[in-house]
Amino acid sequence: MIVDVARQITAEKIIPQRAELDEKEEFPTEILRDIAKADLFGLYIPEEYGGFGGGSFEMVLALEEFSKGCVGIATSFAASALGAYPILVSGSDEMKDKYMPEIASGAKLAAFGLTEANAGSDASGIQTTAVLDGEEWVINGTKQWITNAGDAKIYSIIAITDRDKGPRGASMFVIEDGDPGFSYGVKEKKLGIRASSTRELIFKDCRIPKDRLIGRRGTGFFTVMKTLDLSRPGIASLGVGLGQAALDEAVLYAKQRVQFGKPVISFQAVQHILADMAIQVEAARALVYGTARHIDSGAKEISKESSMCKVMATDMAMKVTTDSVQVLAGHGYMREYPVEKMMRDAKILQIYEGTNQIQRNVIGQALNKEYSRSK
Amino acid sequence: MLKIDVEACIGCGLCEDTCTFGAIKVEDSVAVVGETCTLCGSCVDVCEVGALSIDTVEKNVPDELKDWAGVWIYAEYRDARIAPVAFELLGAGRKLADQLGVPLSAVLLGSALGESAEALIAHGADQVYRVDDPALANFTDDAYANVFEDLIREHQPEIVLAGATAIGRSFIPRLATMLATGLTADCTDLAIRAEDGALLQTRPAFGGNIMATIECPTTRPQMATVRPLVMKPNSHDGSRQGEIIDFTPDPARLQSRVRVLRSVREESDEVNINEADVLVAGGRGLESEKGFEMVRELAGLLGGATAASRAAVDSGWIPYPHQVGQTGKTVCPKVYFACGISGAVQHMVGMQSSDTIIAINRDENAPIFQVATYGMVGDLFEILPKLIERIRESRTGEAGNR
Amino acid sequence: MKIIVCVKQVPDAKDVRLDPKTNTLSREGVESIMNPFDRHALEAAVVLKEQYCGTVTAITMGPPQAEETLRDAVACGADHGVLVSDRAFAGADTWATSYTLAKAIEKLGEFDLIICGKQAIDGDTAQVGPGLAQRLDIPYVAYARKITECVDGTIRLERLMDDGYDEIEMEMPALMTVVKEINEPRVPSLKGKMKAKKMQATVLSAADIGAAPELLGLQGSNTQVVKVFSPHFSADKCMLAGTTDEMVDQLLAKLDKLL
Structure with missing residues (x-):
């Protein structure tokens, strides 16, 4: 359904x-x-906040379909979930009551603010600060490359509240569009996912009420990690949908394009490329679905699985879209056909929500931990 | 319902192939009819062994049908002019009336009708029933249908034809329901059956994939709306004589529960594609807006208008008013160019009655070639520029010779 | 406000192909869908409901499987579905169809507005809407392209004409048919789909609506099909051959004669 x-x-x-929005x-x-x-x-x-009450698997299915059409649009949709997860994971009931119905109905779009100029994969480099002043938090700093920034109304951001406490020194906050001292940078120009919007979030003595703190003070990093664990299968499913769409285009084209008097799909050189594409798409899909079900089963430790499917599916998407352009050859390189856009869109999947290198670190560390424990 | 003689049926499957509604299937070598049967009768016609029949209740043809005589056409009048389709109806109606040996009359409804009645006579009407009343200045279904009903009940014509225009398609069905008679929409052909003088009305059905000939056996008048641009008008003959009969309707019958507050004309800066002699249409095969430019250029050179398939409109290369086909306009120019249009059924419905169809497509199996008068298989991006160049050369050549 | 939307299940024309060999329709894999114009009618009704409160009832006449179309309607925002179905309806022309629908609608009770698509893509007749209005004796406007407002028992709308549009005011209860410019139909929602799954359509037979048997189906039809045939296409088909230059030459020669 x-x-x-x-x-x-x-x-x-x-x-x-999609072509027009991209252009x-x-x-x-x-x-x-x-x-x-x-x-x-x-x-x-959850249903009590006006939602459908689905889990990771439902999200993965929807994102896969959207990304068959356009990863840029799918990203805008997924980024709203990324902005909502911190509130769902750590927010108080009052906070959920306040924000979730608006996000669930789509009346307001959400966004997630982690990355900064000196803090991306290295979250400890965060410079944005939040200082409690009476009944208000005062926030200063700049978040970079934030998806949906400027178009979203609700932002979950992380800021340092106690620098000397190290990993326990960061906290997450809800920022609303229009909060005093909160503004946006110019819209970034990107290689791909050009239908999505990316801007800076700029905080200059931005004052927000005390109760905008998500969860307890100092739990920011924990919330971020939980959020990303939940969101990565979504990004992986964007890879699956994109890979599938690129495969579909390639097969249809190969059946129709005639060279040397035959459709090019009748040449083994082409068949093998298509076969490899299909194998990879299906393998990635199986891993993503498996991970989503694992998460929905209530598993505690999901970082490793979540990272594995993100790496696998997004690397696959890059490879498969590149191959699709190759199958369409000259036509594939032209904007009249959708595959060049797919190839441009694929690249971001290997970068955002933690580069695939960082994901491998996560997997490596998890393996290390797992095997030390089992000994 | 559809009866199948299981003894006679040989399970050949002709009926299954013919049924547009997928209602008939051959199972265990015998045809079986399903729920979706509309009793259209096409299977009965194709059955070679006569195994199929439709139970028709023999309806008595009332004697009083004989009292209905004469052919009428509705002369649509709007914006101080007679709609062109009215003259086409006079052309078609003239032939029917002559064959039946009855007069041809036109019904003219509106306000400030000027010399319009005379124009209708010059184009073939023997009589014009004219209702000139301010209450009819704006078209409303109620008032137009009421007045028309009164005229029909009084004079009892056997045939009433109207144009399948926005107005005709709006109130004529209401009128037919008032008169409790049958109406066939959107006819492309009309004929009189010699044996009994019945009007045979032929119209495309199912998006033009099949043609159906329809009659109205037991009620009068026999009513049809006729597609614009299909029938040929007679030329103007100022010497023709005819009678103009003014009719004053009962004021109560002019009351309408619908009020027209304002009537707005939308000027289009381009030629209406319904009216152009040459149409150059482009489809998906042009690949881009830039590709579509070639179509515009060719249309411009030939003094024609630009049209498009739905694919081209959906791609945003050209706005919707240019769309030809089932969800767009139906056209029949002298020459129709189909460039990079594969020929989906929905498109062909809108253009297949063009006088000459020239199709250019790279796929030799494209269905468009089935309706094309001249077909060219090849690359549009070679053929069109060449064609444009050659036409341009010949033009400058002519100019030079002058 | 009580709104009734008339919908029809039709074969999806986009799947219908002409078989080049036999010149007949190939229906392979043709799915049944809601008549596309009716989707616009339904959307118009749902938008009115959202604006002015009320209910939307979708009604269809057809075989039992037409209930699918009612489910689609509920998934897209209708509250309820009514299936008017009886073997006695088979073969109905537009006259008999409008009679049947009128009887069924009378049976349903009071209403404020009936909305229909401007025509169905299988028959293209555009007659059932106006016929229905006449039988129910209510005002009617065809080709609505915009609904401006709906207050105090009157509805204001714009009617598309061949050369522009008219601004219209009409008393309710009334009937209108809509063109596709009126709106962009929504896709079904998750909640709508769930509701549709559970929906129990009201099924009305010929007896339920108290219809006179002689006015139904084939028997009640004033028009009768004499014959059905495939349209014949242009006889002098000619494929031009040769190089691009040669084909263009031939075409120009032909064009010279035509223009």
């Missing part, structure tokens, strides 16, 4: 517009509204 709804949106709303670097406001009308923004949000 989720797949049907998401597929129809992809076919009727996303695919007809004009235009934010997909209308399409996100369609997604909201179909109740999909509430997919992962």
